[in-house]
Amino acid sequence: xxxxxxxxxxxxxxxxxxxxxxxxxxxxxxxxxxxxxxxxxxxxxxxxxxxxxxxxxxxxxxxxxxxxxxxxxxxxxxxxxxxxxxxxxxxxxxxxxxxxxxxxxxxxxxxxxxxxxxxxxxxxxxxxxxxxxxxxxxxxxxxxxxxxxxxxxxxxxxxxxxxxxxxxxxxxxxxxxxxxxxxxxxxxxxxxxxxxxxxxxxxxxxxxxxxxxxxxxxxxxxxxxxxxxxxxxxxxxxxxxxxxxxxxxxxxxxxxxxxxxxxxxxxxxxxxxxxxxxxxxxxxxxxxxxxxxxxxxxxxxxxxxxxxxxxxxxxxxxxxxxxxxxxxxxxxxxxxxxxxxxxxxxxxxxxxxxxxxxxxxxxxxxxx
Amino acid sequence: xxxxxxxxxxxxxxxxxxxxxxxxxxxxxxxxxxxxxxxxxxxxxxxxxxxxxxxxxxxxxxxxxxxxxxxxxxxxxxxxxxxxxxxxxxxxxxxxxxxxxxxxxxxxxxxxxxxxxxxxxxxxxxxxxxxxxxxxxxxxxxxxxxxxxxxxxxxxxxxxxxxxxxxxxxxxxxxxxxxxxxxxxxxxxxxxxxxxxxxxxxxxxxxxxxxxxxxxxxxxxxxxxxxxxxxxxxxxxxxxxxxxxxxxxxxxxxxxxxxxxxxxxxxxxxxxxxxxxxxx
Amino acid sequence: xxxxxxxxxxxxxxxxxxxxxxxxxxxxxxxxxxxxxxxxxxxxxxxxxxxxxxxxxxxxxxxxxxxxxxxxxxxxxxxxxxxxxxxxxxxxxxxxxxxxxxxxxxxxxxxxxxxxxxxxxxxxxxxxxxxxxxxxxxxxxxxxxxxxxxxxxxxxxxxxxxxxxxxxxxxxxxxxxxxxxxxxxxxxxxxxxxxxxxxxxxxxxxxxxxxxxxxxxxxxxxxxxxxxxxxxxxxxxxxxxxxxxxxxxxxxxxxxxxxxxxxxxxxxxxxxxxxxxxxxxxxxxxxxxxxxx
Numbered sequence: 001x002x003x004x005x006x007x008x009x010x011x012x013x014x015x016x017x018x019x020x021x022x023x024x025x026x027x028x029x030x031x032x033x034x035x036x037x038x039x040x041x042x043x044x045x046x047x048x049x050x051x052x053x054x055x056x057x058x059x060x061x062x063x064x065x066x067x068x069x070x071x072x073x074x075x076x077x078x079x080x081x082x083x084x085x086x087x088x089x090x091x092x093x094x095x096x097x098x099x100x101x102x103x104x105x106x107x108x109x110x111x112x113x114x115x116x117x118x119x120x121x122x123x124x125x126x127x128x129x130x131x132x133x134x135x136x137x138x139x140x141x142x143x144x145x146x147x148x149x150x151x152x153x154x155x156x157x158x159x160x161x162x163x164x165x166x167x168x169x170x171x172x173x174x175x176x177x178x179x180x181x182x183x184x185x186x187x188x189x190x191x192x193x194x195x196x197x198x199x200x201x202x203x204x205x206x207x208x209x210x211x212x213x214x215x216x217x218x219x220x221x222x223x224x225x226x227x228x229x230x231x232x233x234x235x236x237x238x239x240x241x242x243x244x245x246x247x248x249x250x251x252x253x254x255x256x257x258x259x260x261x262x263x264x265x266x267x268x269x270x271x272x273x274x275x276x277x278x279x280x281x282x283x284x285x286x287x288x289x290x291x292x293x294x295x296x297x298x299x300x301x302x303x304x305x306x307x308x309x310x311x312x313x314x315x316x317x318x319x320x321x322x323x324x325x326x327x328x329x330x331x332x333x334x335x336x337x338x339x340x341x342x343x344x345x346x347x348x349x350x351x352x353x354x355x356x357x358x359x360x361x362x363x364x365x366x367x368x
Numbered sequence: 369x370x371x372x373x374x375x376x377x378x379x380x381x382x383x384x385x386x387x388x389x390x391x392x393x394x395x396x397x398x399x400x401x402x403x404x405x406x407x408x409x410x411x412x413x414x415x416x417x418x419x420x421x422x423x424x425x426x427x428x429x430x431x432x433x434x435x436x437x438x439x440x441x442x443x444x445x446x447x448x449x450x451x452x453x454x455x456x457x458x459x460x461x462x463x464x465x466x467x468x469x470x471x472x473x474x475x476x477x478x479x480x481x482x483x484x485x486x487x488x489x490x491x492x493x494x495x496x497x498x499x500x501x502x503x504x505x506x507x508x509x510x511x512x513x514x515x516x517x518x519x520x521x522x523x524x525x526x527x528x529x530x531x532x533x534x535x536x537x538x539x540x541x542x543x544x545x546x547x548x549x550x551x552x553x554x555x556x557x558x559x560x561x562x563x564x565x566x567x568x569x570x571x572x573x574x575x576x577x578x579x580x581x582x583x584x585x586x587x588x589x590x591x592x593x594x595x596x597x598x599x600x601x602x603x604x605x606x607x608x609x610x611x612x613x614x615x616x617x618x619x620x621x622x623x624x625x626x627x628x629x630x631x632x633x634x635x636x637x638x639x640x641x642x643x644x645x646x647x648x
Numbered sequence: 649x650x651x652x653x654x655x656x657x658x659x660x661x662x663x664x665x666x667x668x669x670x671x672x673x674x675x676x677x678x679x680x681x682x683x684x685x686x687x688x689x690x691x692x693x694x695x696x697x698x699x700x701x702x703x704x705x706x707x708x709x710x711x712x713x714x715x716x717x718x719x720x721x722x723x724x725x726x727x728x729x730x731x732x733x734x735x736x737x738x739x740x741x742x743x744x745x746x747x748x749x750x751x752x753x754x755x756x757x758x759x760x761x762x763x764x765x766x767x768x769x770x771x772x773x774x775x776x777x778x779x780x781x782x783x784x785x786x787x788x789x790x791x792x793x794x795x796x797x798x799x800x801x802x803x804x805x806x807x808x809x810x811x812x813x814x815x816x817x818x819x820x821x822x823x824x825x826x827x828x829x830x831x832x833x834x835x836x837x838x839x840x841x842x843x844x845x846x847x848x849x850x851x852x853x854x855x856x857x858x859x860x861x862x863x864x865x866x867x868x869x870x871x872x873x874x875x876x877x878x879x880x881x882x883x884x885x886x887x888x889x890x891x892x893x894x895x896x897x898x899x900x901x902x903x904x905x906x907x908x909x910x911x912x913x914x915x916x917x918x919x920x921x922x923x924x925x926x927x928x929x930x931x932x933x934x935x936x937x938x939x940x941x
Contacts, residue, residue: 073550085541099549400773461662468659473649485925489869493897494918498674582762584876620765639824
């Protein structure tokens with residue numbers, strides 16, 4: 001059990017800066033997910049923690065020790081790779097026990113630990129098979145088993161589910177979460193899939209171009225994104241965004257989206273915004289719901305729109321609706337059949353509308 | 369692979385002609401050598417007969433003359449020692465080097481290829497003469513060790529290059545997995561990489577062994593009187609008194625057997641090995 | 649690429665030591681020798697330092713130049729034949745793939761035999777008195793004294809033997825390359841009604857280009873090294889009609905024992921092969937890329 005601390009960590013490959021400045025504290029037993037688009041530096045950061053990449057600047061601590069100059073084998077961490085990296089010439093049992101044999105663990109202990117791990121991951125039947133005989137999901141479990149048997153201070157996962165098909169991925173996600181609950185060990189997990197991040201993490205760390213953009217719980221990230229990038233990156237479908245101008249109206253400040261569409265200023269932004277400010281209005285599809293289909297808005301505002309495309313998902317339907325010259329995505333819970341061109345009134349919950357400064361993309365903070 | 373072929377009697381004729389051509393070329397490749405093999409088992413009159421004898425009573429007398437009466441049994445022993453010795457030296461020196469070139473940032477990466485190619489491309493004499501002069505001063509001329517070292521010098525570059533190629537095929541993920549599991553670099557090399565590279569090692573060993581086994585000039589000049597290998601013994605059978613064709617053929621057969629057997633086994637890796645990995 | 653202790657000295661050390669001791673040092677010794685006059689037949693001058701005189705002598709030596717010429721002619725005669733024949737067999741074999749299993753191992757035999765055995769085989773077969781081919785040729789009036797007894801025929805004979813020996817190499821790499829080609833372009837062409845010649849010219853050949861270059865360049869530099877076979881077949885004769893550069897170098901050093909001069913000759917040969925290697929590398933990297941049709 002250990003906490004992991006990164007302090008102003010950077011990684012340069014010659015002139016190329018892969019990781020610019022990462023400072024992060026990971027507590028005992030926390031499940032932290034590093035997520036971001038490709039090239040953001042999340043894998044590089046993970047590999048620096050593992051010791052597979054040299055740290056150009058900054059320090060990394062595991063527990064009390066500064067590990068910058070320690071080779072991977074002295075850091076007491078385990079890593080699960082995207083391509084599993086199982087040893088092809090050894091059986092599953094061989095793969096699981098390799099690390100223990102290197103550590104000269106007594107044979108009975110090895111057997112016991114291997115068996116334990118196999119039980120946890122449902123690998124009992126496969127112990128004597130070769131990796132080539134296993135399916136992708138089974139191989140991934142062996143990779144995890146190999147990580148577990150060593151009882152490391154931290155588990156590092158490098159996009160472990162990327163090579164699995166969608167269904168298997170959802171299954172394995174739950175298994176990993178269960179594993180974390182059972183093992184009570186720090187997990188640092190890298191993925192590009194925001195859904196994985198949301199479902200698995202205690203805390204999400206969003207990275208972009210070598211820096212951390214925002215850290216927070218899934219709830220925080222979802223409901224309180226710090227800028228447009230985060231707002232769009234997290235959540236499916238992506239948040240609706242519209243350029244708007246704040247304008248004075250007889251009823252007070254309002255947000256003007258193009259001609260004719262005017263949104264009243266959400267209450268929590270009262271006093272926080274001047275007139276004439278260029279902003280971006282963001283609202284998630286869950287907060288734009290056809291009237292009577294599941295939402296009880298705190299601050300209701302009605303948007304009259306016309307249905308363009310409907311994507312039924314079974315329990316809900318995504319509606320692409322037009323209003324004026326604009327299109328928004330709306331979620332229709334308890335859906336009914338709709339027709340293209342049909343007019344529909346959507347409830348918009350103003351209390352969930354986000355405002356971002358148009359120039360910088362940063363969120364404008366309102367009252368909590 | 370391609371099946372498009374004219375139909376009708378012309379198509380069939382071409383089809384047959386093509387096969388005939390292939391068979392003819394194959395025969396042309398095979399027959400001269402078969403003739404040599406047959407000669408090894410003929411007695412003197414059959415060999416020198418003015419009418420080529422396809423049917424004859426085989427005899428082992430040539431083998432007897434060369435290996436029991438003559439010194440070719442010693443030469444055979446020398447060939448074996450030199451070939452196995454030089455291959456082992458190449459592996460001991462070359463495997464770690466090849467691994468380092470594959471995995472580590474080391475001095476000489478770019479130069480490796482050039483070094484390999486130039487030792488391979490230089491004519492034998494260019495490698496023999498320096499060693500001859502050097503060994504003369506060391507007293508290594510006419511010794512098995514001398515030839516062994518010479519062959520190692522000759523083969524080392526190729527062994528390193530080929531093995532580096534084969535090591536490259538093994539994903540580095542495996543290295544990293546083993547490293548995080550507690551392995552030292554040496555343990556990664558010996559317990560993960562080497563076992564996985566075994567097929568490549570076999571191909572490399574066979575190629576290196578064959579080059580040493582078949583080698584003539586080094587063995588002749590450096591092995592000379594004291595440590596001739598089988599090929600180096602050939603000129604001895606071409607005397608002003610006459611050429612001992614029977615013995616020559618017999619020794620040739622012995623020289624060729626391991627070659628044929630080994631190549632049979634590594635047919636698949638041969639293309640890759642002989643083109644430095646350019647053709648897989 | 650990872651970092652390791654001391655730039656990998658533990659892994660590369662033995663290699664560097666071996667190279668230093670048995671390749672670099674001897675080479676330097678030879679170079680030193682090339683700067684001296686070393687010929688026991690003239691004991692007065694023996695051992696004198698003469699700078700680059702030996703090299704000057706070599707560059708103006710008619711015999712040396714003749715041997716280079718013979719080598720080049722040898723390449724020019726043998727290589728195109730090997731290439732054409734090798735390609736023909738490979739392509740035909742690709743039309744009758746079922747034959748490959750039986751035919752290829754046999755075809756490869758000349759290539760894997762010891763070069764000296766190849767020379768011996770040729771000499772035996774071509775003997776006009778009792779060689780399989782020699783007798784036949786004598787009976788039909790060609791080469792009554794044997795192909796190796798007269799200058800011109802000897803030269804073409806050693807070229808022919810090279811073709812016999814190395815065509816299989818080209819066949820082998822061409823067939824490997826053909827089998828590695830993607831099926832789609834071929835299938836598409838067949839569907840469009842192309843006949844075999846068209847397919848060969850328009851699809852197979854362009855796709856083979858990198859391999860042809862590789863093969864030809866490998867053969868070019870390898871053929872430069874030819875020694876064993878010619879040594880045992882003709883020893884360079886009759887006269888100097890088959891005296892390749894390698895044979896010339898051998899004679900100067902180990903027949904005449906003119907070691908000072910001989911070292912210079914060998915040094916020059918080494919230099920020439922260096923250049924060839926360099927050119928080979930350049931051409932291989934330039935043309936080695938696969939053409940995407």
